[in-house]
Amino acid sequence: MMWEFATTTAEQTRQLARNLAAYLRAGDLIVLTGELGAGKTTFTQGLGASLGVRPGIISPTFVLVRIHPNLPAGPNPGGPDLVHVDAYRLGSAAEIDDIDLENTMDSSVTVVEWGADRVEHLAASRLEIDLVRATGGPSRPVQAPAGAAGPAAAPASSGDGTIDGTVDGTFDGEPFGDGDDDEPRLLRLRAIGPRWDGVDFAALAAVSDPVE
Template sequence: MWTVTVSSPEATQQLGEALAQGLVAGDVILLDGDLGAGKTTFTKGLARGLHIKRNIKSPTFTIIREYQEGRLPLYHMDIYRLDDGSGADLGLEEYFNGDGVSVVEWSNFVADEIPDDHLKIIFKRNDEAGEATRELSFIPHGDHYEQLVRTLEGQQDE
């Protein structure tokens, strides 16, 4: 696990953009944590890193938004409003095994559908003493994701 603190939406996006450089088809990124902690902001950076020009919006009411025009397709999912708590009817497995990168916000609602190998990022708000920082904890599951996190951590140390 690697934890980093960011102090602005721009820094959150830059982190997402840096991570995108190492992503490949079939990657699954889970974004969990507080409301308003920067999950969609991070996804905007990922999209920018994948050369997606369209504006990234939270898929809160549509559940899944697809962005096809980048280096890899981006499948942005917000499972928070899933009525029955099951993602089986959404065809998540097809996305996870597909040609793009799947980003899942609120993954705990579809925990049974998540592949063993994935990258989980936990977002924590810190609004104490007037500071609006975010703590992001990267938890890799699988060799590929461990390498991604090591690379990202090395870039941040430079």
């Protein structure tokens, strides 16, 4: 089944994600699809805020994976960690397996940007969320700075909660990923697998009300 939600500001997109977080538990997989600037990272920021994980969520375009641990003193102590993945440079399910997401999935909510046709084998159930900009154009590829490792480069743990590729997710100090422009967006949510049988996400539509 599919649900559709309209937002007009970045904050409303975050609020919709905060509402969704109430449905989530460790082991859940979310696959985000949308062109550059569609709001994938903005959406993930909202999830993280409600899950009560370490802040500072930006697109993990070049580090591939960022792990945001649950904060014992946060709003959801004892909740799952958030594992945030950018699969844009990963061309296959086999390359997804190389970053060992299986090791964190049981204790985390895993969010994968650009994950369609790459991560479906990781879990029997998942939420697929498409974000569409009302004024969006064609998808634009993200180019790595000169010297950045290609998709086949094996990531290594940095020791600070991330699994790093070659750079820290920024270029000239600016994070790669989605902008926060306040413009209309349509979010389409598909619930797949037995985990979501009978779950009604219609209540997420409350995001259409003004967010204070």
